[in-house]
Amino acid sequence: MSCIxxxxxxxxxxxxxxxxxxxxxxxxxxxVGSNGAGKTTLFNxxxxxxxxxxxxxxxxxxxxxxxxxxxxxxLGVARTFQDVRLxxxxxxxxxxxxxxxxxxxxxxxxxLAARGYRSHELRxxxxxxxxxxxxxLDGMEDTPAGDLSYGQQKLLSLGxxxxxxxxxxxxxxxxxxxxxxxxxxxxxxVADIGKSGTLVIFVEHDLEAVASLADEVIVMHHGAMLAxxxxxxxxxxxxVMEAYVD
Amino acid sequence: xxxxxxxxxxxxxxxxxxxSLDLLVGHxxxxxxxxxxxxxxxxxxxxxxxxxxxxxxxxxxLIGMVGAGTCAFLVGFAxxxxxxxxxxxxxxxxxxxxxxxxxxxxxITRGPLGISGIPSLAMFEEIVAPQTQMLxxxxxxxxxxxxxxxxxxxxxxxxxxHAIREDDVLTRALGKDDRYFKSAAFAVSAAAAxxxxxxxxxxxxxxxxxxxxxxxxxxxxxxxxxxxxxxxWGPVIGAxxxxxxxxxxxxxxxxxxxxxxxxxxxxxxxxxxxxxLRPGGVVGWTNVHERVR
Numbered sequence: 121m122s123c124i125x126x127x128x129x130x131x132x133x134x135x136x137x138x139x140x141x142x143x144x145x146x147x148x149x150x151x152v153g154s155n156g157a158g159k160t161t162l163f164n165x166x167x168x169x170x171x172x173x174x175x176x177x178x179x180x181x182x183x184x185x186x187x188x189x190x191x192x193x194x195l196g197v198a199r200t201f202q203d204v205r206l207x208x209x210x211x212x213x214x215x216x217x218x219x220x221x222x223x224x225x226x227x228x229x230x231x232l233a234a235r236g237y238r239s240h241e242l243r244x245x246x247x248x249x250x251x252x253x254x255x256x257l258d259g260m261e262d263t264p265a266g267d268l269s270y271g272q273q274k275l276l277s278l279g280x281x282x283x284x285x286x287x288x289x290x291x292x293x294x295x296x297x298x299x300x301x302x303x304x305x306x307x308x309x310v311a312d313i314g315k316s317g318t319l320v321i322f323v324e325h326d327l328e329a330v331a332s333l334a335d336e337v338i339v340m341h342h343g344a345m346l347a348x349x350x351x352x353x354x355x356x357x358x359x360v361m362e363a364y365v366d
Numbered sequence: 367x368x369x370x371x372x373x374x375x376x377x378x379x380x381x382x383x384x385x386s387l388d389l390l391v392g393h394x395x396x397x398x399x400x401x402x403x404x405x406x407x408x409x410x411x412x413x414x415x416x417x418x419x420x421x422x423x424x425x426x427x428l429i430g431m432v433g434a435g436t437c438a439f440l441v442g443f444a445x446x447x448x449x450x451x452x453x454x455x456x457x458x459x460x461x462x463x464x465x466x467x468x469x470x471x472x473x474i475t476r477g478p479l480g481i482s483g484i485p486s487l488a489m490f491e492e493i494v495a496p497q498t499q500m501l502x503x504x505x506x507x508x509x510x511x512x513x514x515x516x517x518x519x520x521x522x523x524x525x526x527x528h529a530i531r532e533d534d535v536l537t538r539a540l541g542k543d544d545r546y547f548k549s550a551a552f553a554v555s556a557a558a559a560x561x562x563x564x565x566x567x568x569x570x571x572x573x574x575x576x577x578x579x580x581x582x583x584x585x586x587x588x589x590x591x592x593x594x595x596x597x598x599w600g601p602v603i604g605a606x607x608x609x610x611x612x613x614x615x616x617x618x619x620x621x622x623x624x625x626x627x628x629x630x631x632x633x634x635x636x637x638x639x640x641x642x643l644r645p646g647g648v649v650g651w652t653n654v655h656e657r658v659r
Contacts, residue, residue, distance in 0.1 A: 167539060193541030205536040207529045218525050219540045225522030226542070228550045232517050241522060284541060 121166070121288055121319065126175035126185075128161055128343075135161040136172070137343040143288075143321065148314035150334035150351070151323045154364055158343040159323045160202060163290050166321075167199045168192040179288070194221065196287035198280075200294060202323075204273045208266030212257060212276060215265050216248035217241070219283035248283065255279045256305065271302035278309060289313065291322035295329055307333055327355055327364075339363065371497045375569055377609045378504030379562050382511050384589040384601035386558035389515045391587065392596030393524060394551045395531030397450075399583045400441075400457035401559050403464035406578025407434040408560025409567035410468065410475060413484045423485050427564030431557040438556030442549035449534075461580050468575035480574030487568040500569050507565060508602075511558040516598065518554070527551055588633060592640050594647025603648050608633065 122142035128135045136158045143149060151159045164170040166177060168189035177185045184192050207215055223244065224230050225237030252258045255275050260268070265276060274294060281289050294310065295303045307329055314320045314335070324330050330337060331351040339347040339354060341363040347354050354360060383405060390396045411430030415421040445456045468475050475481070488499035518524050526547050529537040534544050567573045585608065593604020612629045620628060640647060 169535070169539075188543070189538040190541050190543045193539065199539055201536070201539075205533055205539075207532050207536065209532060210525070210528065214525060217522070218529055221541055223522045226526055226547075228518070228523055228554070231521035231523035232514060234517070234521070237522060244522075280540065 121177070121179050123162070123166070123177045124175055126162070126165060126177065127173045128158075128165065128170060129173055134343050136165070138175070139340075139343070139345055141338060141345060141348075143319055146314070146317045146319050147335040148310065148320045148322070148333055150330040150337045151321060151340060152325070152327070152330055152337060152364070153340035153346070156342075157340040157363075159340055160292060161343075162340075163199060163292055163321075163323065166192075166290060167197060193284065196285075197290065198282075198284040198286035198288070199290040200274075200277045200281060200292055202292040202296070204270065204277055206265040206273055206277055206280070209264060211262050212252065212265055212268065213245065213248050213261035215276060216251050216279055216283045217244045219280040220244050220247065221284055251279050251282055254282075255309070269299075271298040271306075274298050275302065275306060275309075278306065282313070286318060288319045289321070291320065293323050293325065295324060295326050303329070331355060368497055371501055373610065373613060375497070375501050375504050377606050378501065378508045379566050379569070380586065380589060380609050381602045381605035382504070382508045382562040382565075383559055383586045384593065384605040385508065385512050385515050386555045386562070387586050388590050388595060388601040389518065389527075389551050389555045389558075391590050392594075392600070393515075393519050393531065394527045394548060396548060396552070397454050397587070398457040398552070398555070399454055399580060399587065400438075400460040400464070401555075401586045402578045402580060402583035403461045404434045404438060404556040404559035405563040405566070405582060405586075406464055406468060406573075406575070407437065407556075408563025409573050409578065410481075410563075411560070412564035413481045413567045413573055414474065416485050417481055417483055423487055423564070423568050427487075427561060427568075430560045430564050434560035434563075435553040435557035439549045439553035442552030443545055446545040446548040458580065461583050465575055465579050468578065475575070478574055478576075480572055481567075482572040484567050484571045484573065486571065487565065500565070504565055504569075507561055511561070512602070514554065514558070518551075519596075523547070523550075585633075588637055590647075592636055592647060594649040597647060597649045600647045600649045607636075607648065611636075 124140050126136050126139045139162065153159055161170065165172050165185065168187050172185050176183055179195050184195065207218060210218065224240040230236040249261065252261055257272060257275065265273065268276060278294060294306055298306060310320060311333060334351050337349065337351045337354045338345060339360050346363055347357055347360050383401060387398065387401050390398050408427065408430035411433055412423050412426035415426035415429060416423045441460060445453055448456055469477050486496055487503050488496035490499065526537065526542050530544050530547055537544055589604035589608050590601050592607060593602065594600025611632055615625045615628055
């Protein structure tokens with residue numbers, strides 16, 4: 121995945137200013153910076169929810185900057201949101217089933233006859249239950265997603281991303297507001313995902329978590345890339361500390 | 367007896383309209399005010415093709431359903447990104463355009479003079495009374511539409527519709543093309559409404575634009591809300607309540623001029639009462655767990 125000369129303004133505010141970043145392969149990359157640095161704007165462009173004013177984004181060489189979110193998702197890009205988004209009235213299991221791609225029962229004519237999609241749906245449910253075990257949410261499959269604790273909801277939204285079987289995951293503040301015990305679970309889970317050959321890009325303000333989890337850190341400031349490198353090197357730079365305090 | 371059959375036929379036709387609209391309102395979260403127009407497209411297609419071109423009324427009904435479905439799919443695709451009240455305004459406009467066309471395309475629709483002599487769908491008059499046949503056809507079509515909506519709502523397709531209703535941004539992020547799902551739901555809903563329109567035209571044997579106005583669209587929407595949007599039996603019960611309620615006024619013996627005003631008043635009171643006291647509709651809270659929660 122790569123972005124070249126990406127710019128985006130909202131009125132007079134320049135949220136991204138000619139950002140050029142490439143993510144060469146699998147691993148875990150942290151995107152850090154103070155509020156308003158442009159991290160979420162970058163995520164919104166990478167996932168198709170915003171169109172850049174100038175510049176381009178490519179996945180496997182394909183220009184994605186002007187594709188719709190579902191088209192980008194079909195290329196293997198999954199994302200979470202800063203505020204937890206789940207289908208709160210659906211059960212935990214249904215949320216995980218919903219997120220799975222290419223479902224036969226989502227075609228209108230197939231949907232009319234349960235026989236047409238039953239076996240496919242059973243496979244989806246089986247995969248969803250495996251994910252529930254991985255998330256340590258087994259036993260809660262029939263609970264409405266809205267009834268979960270905030271931390272569990274964050275975990276489930278991560279699970280929904282996994283259910284999409286992505287190559288690239290964009291996680292927007294996966295640890296914010298989460299109880300430390302559950303935060304450790306999320307860190308473990310993200311570390312496992314990173315090792316499994318998926319590119320994980322995450323936005324996070326908890327620099328300890330960033331240092332323990334990320335293979336690489338990108339620091340953004342006022343819509344531009346300020347520094348990039350290993351966490352141990354980058355997070356000590358005076359200009360990074362200054363930007364963060366700023 | 368004929369009067370009771372007449373009421374049951376009307377309940378079947380309006381229940382079909384309400385069930386089909388519920389696919390949009392209750393399951394997808396799209397409040398449409400164009401249902402009167404799709405009802406009318408079916409009625410006019412069946413009537414015009416039968417009266418002017420001598421086609422069997424079944425053929426006209428099918429063509430009307432395909433036409434209404436196609437029209438709704440295209441409108442749905444164009445308006446899929448309009449949210450909440452903007453979508454309501456778009457469908458309201460569509461309804462007004464349809465009513466105006468019906469009233470002003472005199473060479474085709476005969477405007478307010480309407481179309482008479484529409485043949486009946488009843489075919490075996492020597493065996494069963496036409497009204498009984500119409501009731502069977504009305505209930506049969508209601509059954510088919512109810513089953514289609516039920517099956518869709520319980521399927522993975524319906525799961526996506528429910529997701530769109532709650533959070534279309536997340537649904538898109540999960541890789542679902544909300545435009546396709548909204549348009550498809552709109553098309554199915556409109557085709558079913560057109561089918562009900564064809565049955566209505568064939569039953570009354572006369573149609574004019576006054577039967578397919580915004581008032582009808584609001585009436586059907588009220589049926590969905592009063593019965594319980596997104597509930598399995600809600601729209602059917604809502605239709606039965608709103609079709610039969612005015613008939614109670616007849617039993618009381620109110621003069622027609624007063625009764626029509628009292629009817630509007632009752633609709634208003636029922637709507638406000640339901641929205642304030644029982645947001646799930648008449649059949650809301652049928653599930654004990656839901657009530658406890």
